[in-house]
Amino acid sequence: MSATEVLRTPHPLDFDPYKVGHGEGGGHDYVTGHGEGGPASKRVIVGYGFWLFLLSDIILFSCLFASHAVLQTATAGGPTGPQLFDPMSVALETACLLISSFLCGLSAVAAGVRNQLWTQVFLFFTGIFGLAFLLLEVRDFTSLVARGASPQVSAFWSSFFAVVGCHGCHVTVGLLWLGTMMAQVYFKGFRPNVMRRLVCFNLFWHMLDLIWVALFTIVYLIGEGR
Amino acid sequence: MTDERHMDEEGNVGDVGPGFMNATPESIRESVQGYLIGFVLAALLTVASFYVLRTGLIWAPGIVVMLAVLAVAQIGVHLVFFMHLTTAPDNTNNVLALVFGIIVVVLIIGGSIWIMGHLNERVMPMYPSM
Numbered sequence: 001m002s003a004t005e006v007l008r009t010p011h012p013l014d015f016d017p018y019k020v021g022h023g024e025g026g027g028h029d030y031v032t033g034h035g036e037g038g039p040a041s042k043r044v045i046v047g048y049g050f051w052l053f054l055l056s057d058i059i060l061f062s063c064l065f066a067s068h069a070v071l072q073t074a075t076a077g078g079p080t081g082p083q084l085f086d087p088m089s090v091a092l093e094t095a096c097l098l099i100s101s102f103l104c105g106l107s108a109v110a111a112g113v114r115n116q117l118w119t120q121v122f123l124f125f126t127g128i129f130g131l132a133f134l135l136l137e138v139r140d141f142t143s144l145v146a147r148g149a150s151p152q153v154s155a156f157w158s159s160f161f162a163v164v165g166c167h168g169c170h171v172t173v174g175l176l177w178l179g180t181m182m183a184q185v186y187f188k189g190f191r192p193n194v195m196r197r198l199v200c201f202n203l204f205w206h207m208l209d210l211i212w213v214a215l216f217t218i219v220y221l222i223g224e225g226r
Numbered sequence: 227m228t229d230e231r232h233m234d235e236e237g238n239v240g241d242v243g244p245g246f247m248n249a250t251p252e253s254i255r256e257s258v259q260g261y262l263i264g265f266v267l268a269a270l271l272t273v274a275s276f277y278v279l280r281t282g283l284i285w286a287p288g289i290v291v292m293l294a295v296l297a298v299a300q301i302g303v304h305l306v307f308f309m310h311l312t313t314a315p316d317n318t319n320n321v322l323a324l325v326f327g328i329i330v331v332v333l334i335i336g337g338s339i340w341i342m343g344h345l346n347e348r349v350m351p352m353y354p355s356m
Contacts, residue, residue: 044316048323059334069338069339070342098265112257209308
């Protein structure tokens with residue numbers, strides 16, 4: 001078989017859902033949103049828009065990370081991070097958030113096959129592990145403040161509470177969103193708009209875990225590594 | 227491959243955005259497998275970055291670089307296995323947006339550390355007692 005024959009072999013998805021593209025030799029005419037494939041579907045546009053929001057959120061976090069990295073040694077004679085951090089607690093929080101993210105992915109699989117029970121079960125445990133993370137973090141904060149490391153002590157602790165607290169706020173908002181998503185899936189079922197919201201929620205929740213990876217590396221581990 | 231076509235209830239066919247599975251229909255087993263692989267890889271990388279600090283295997287000044295590498299690797303695992311950011315044609319816009327985001331993030335973090343580090347060196351040390 002020659003190369004051109006290989007190219008002309010019809011792909012299983014090689015057809016035109018929007019009756020716009022008449023792609024001859026234009027490459028992937030089964031793909032929408034690229035001119036000849038016709039306009040992108042709402043799903044793709046919603047996902048793209050939410051992805052842009054997540055990226056802007058990541059840029060916001062990067063500003064906080066940058067200020068924290070710059071203020072790494074600005075402890076003003078007060079306690080330093082590695083003196084007070086509890087690595088065990090950080091490891092537990094990391095585990096909670098990773099498991100939560102994994103379960104959230106499984107809920108997306110269950111929602112993909114329209115299984116109400118398993119979607120709810122996985123979303124519920126996603127929330128449980130998210131809540132466990134949040135409680136551990138609150139416990140960390142109270143113990144830090146009790147040991148004399150409140151935000152007004154030094155620039156280092158101000159930036160620490162800003163960056164970790166901002167992530168904690170995101171998790172809190174994510175948990176509220178999770179609750180409303182569970183209610184929507186239960187009462188409205190797997191309608192297209194509910195499915196799109198679920199996709200957005202999934203992206204948001206995975207993004208929180210992604211930020212946490214950068215956070216525990218920059219805030220907890222690199223500080224200790226120095 | 228079968229002639230089966232993936233179509234959602236809106237009649238969209240073959241669309242893959244971030245957070246979606248492949249355009250081709252995927253079995254439950256396959257998609258769970260994808261998440262499992264991502265989970266195991268992420269867990270291993272997390273354990274590795276916590277372990278790097280506790281072990282004397284890494285040359286001390288290299289620890290920070292090692293941690294950064296492990297974090298970037300784990301972020302990559304999250305993007306691919308959890309957020310399904312692929313090289314599929316419908317993901318081109320998302321990947322381009324990500325590239326732009328990475329440029330901005332690198333400029334902000336790298337630039338801040340670079341400039342503020344130099345400023346720190348040039349300013350006289352100040353202590354609260356002074």
